[in-house]
Structures are given as structure tokens and as C-alpha cells.
Amino acid sequence: MNGRKAQAARNDQVILDAARAVFVADPGAPIAAVAERAGVGISALYRRYAGKEDLLRKLCADGLKTYIAEAETALADEGDPWNAFAGFMRRVVDADVQSLTINLAGTFTPDEDLRRTSTRAAELAERVFDRAARAGALRPGVNVADTSLILDQLAALHLGDEARTAQIRHRYLTLMLDALRLTSAPPPPGPPPTAEEVTRRWKV
Structure with missing residues (x-):
């Protein structure tokens, strides 16, 4: 990658980092808030993304690609299946992929590429x-x-700053993993969620 392309990639990452911070905090924020946080002109942002929905799709696609990479890492692990599963869960928590889901689902229309990526991640x-x-x-x-x-x-x-939030998330992930590993326990009450119930929130 030459110097100009490398700089363009860095600029794009600055915009994406700003967009994630802005829209996770406030999904209804205008795209101008992203430009302001990134320290770029609105025209520079529009040269890369046609509009807010385009930017949201890019954020979620990148999140899904991270999720896919972590799942592939788990599947490539030929050791203990439980350790591979638990490691996958821990890495997804570290990547904070789900913050995009809980804050952005239903705020934009996924395109066909995003649907295919989502299907791959689920599989x-x-x-x-x-x-x-x-x-x-x-x-x-x-x-x-x-x-x-x-x-x-x-x-x-x-809870608190990013470091404290990470500690708390891993504390409760450990408790939840312990509960999932209680193989002698009875099934939890009620039927488990269906795939349709989980994906319904993405419908606008």
C-alpha cells in the first residue's frame, strides 16, 4: 500500500471509529456529528459514504466480519470443544461486537451483502x-x-470507564459460562429463543 492509500485507509478508520462512538451512544445522531467527532469536513465523509445508512451498514458489516473471524478461530481449535466455545465468547465480548446489535438493530435497512454476512456469522x-x-x-x-x-x-x-466495564463484562460472562456448563442441571424454564425471534429486531 503506497503512502496515499495508507493515509486514505487511516482517514477512513478515523471516520469509522467516530461513527461507532457516535451511533452506539445515540443511534439517532445526525451524520454531521460523525464528521465533527472525526475532525473532518462533511464533504470528506460524503465522498466515502453516500449517507448515514451506508455508514451504518459498513459498521455492522465490519462487526460481523470480526465475529466471523473469531468463530473461525474457535473452529480451527482442535483442542477441547468447551475451551474453544468459551474462548470464542470471551473474544466476542472483548471485540464488543454486540454493542452494534443492541444499539443499531432496526435503525437502518440491511442490504443483501449484509444479510449474507449475517447468515454466515450465524452458521x-x-x-x-x-x-x-x-x-x-x-x-x-x-x-x-x-x-x-x-x-x-x-x-x-x-460501569465506570472502559477498563472497569471490560472487567464487569468478563465477570458476568464467567458466571454465565459456569451456568452453561452445568450439564447435570435441568433445562432452563421456557423454550429457548428462536432464530426468527432474534433476527426480528433487524426489521425496520
């Missing part, structure tokens, strides 16, 4: 979950959609 997560389940490492009566909603709940936790 890989199910494979990670199923491998742990087949190994007898998960309690009965839970499914992969349960883990998706657990990650959403953890992303909603905010």
Missing part, C-alpha cells in the same frame, strides 16, 4: 456451539440463540 456460531454440545459440555435445553442474547446482555453493561 459459524452454530457450529461452534454444536461442537461443544456434542462433546457433552453444555447444559440441556439451551441453544445458540441463548448465547447470542447472553452476549447482548453483556454488551449492555456499562
Whole structure:
């Protein structure tokens, strides 16, 4: 990558970082707030993104690609299936992918590329979950959609600064993982969430 392209990539990342911060805090914020936070002119932003929805789709696509990469890492782990599953959950919490879901779902219209990426992410997560389940490492009566909603709940936790928030999220992730590993426990009450229930929130 030459110097000009490298600078353009850095500028784009500044815009994306600003967009994530702005829209996770306030999904209804105008795109001008992103330009202000990024320290760029609004025209520079529009040269890269046609509008707010285009920017939101890019943010969520990048989040899904991170999620996919972590799932692929878990599936490539030929060791203990439980450790691969738990490691996947911890890395997704560290990446804070779910903050995009809980704050941006339903605020824009996903395009076909984003739907395909989302389907791929869901398929890989199910494979990670199923491998742990087949190994007898998960309690009965839970499914992969349960883990998706657990990650959403953890992303909603905010306490103090970023470092303290990360500590709290991992504290409660550990408690939830311990609960998921109670293989002798009875199934949780009520039926688990369905894929349709989990994805319904993305409909505008």
C-alpha cells in the first residue's frame, strides 16, 4: 500500500471509529456529528459514504466480519470443544461486537451483502456451539440463540470507564459460562429463543 492509500485507509478508520462512538451512544445522531467527532469536513465523509445508512451498514458489516473471524478461530481449535466455545465468547465480548446489535438493530435497512454476512456469522456460531454440545459440555435445553442474547446482555453493561466495564463484562460472562456448563442441571424454564425471534429486531 503506497503512502496515499495508507493515509486514505487511516482517514477512513478515523471516520469509522467516530461513527461507532457516535451511533452506539445515540443511534439517532445526525451524520454531521460523525464528521465533527472525526475532525473532518462533511464533504470528506460524503465522498466515502453516500449517507448515514451506508455508514451504518459498513459498521455492522465490519462487526460481523470480526465475529466471523473469531468463530473461525474457535473452529480451527482442535483442542477441547468447551475451551474453544468459551474462548470464542470471551473474544466476542472483548471485540464488543454486540454493542452494534443492541444499539443499531432496526435503525437502518440491511442490504443483501449484509444479510449474507449475517447468515454466515450465524452458521459459524452454530457450529461452534454444536461442537461443544456434542462433546457433552453444555447444559440441556439451551441453544445458540441463548448465547447470542447472553452476549447482548453483556454488551449492555456499562460501569465506570472502559477498563472497569471490560472487567464487569468478563465477570458476568464467567458466571454465565459456569451456568452453561452445568450439564447435570435441568433445562432452563421456557423454550429457548428462536432464530426468527432474534433476527426480528433487524426489521425496520
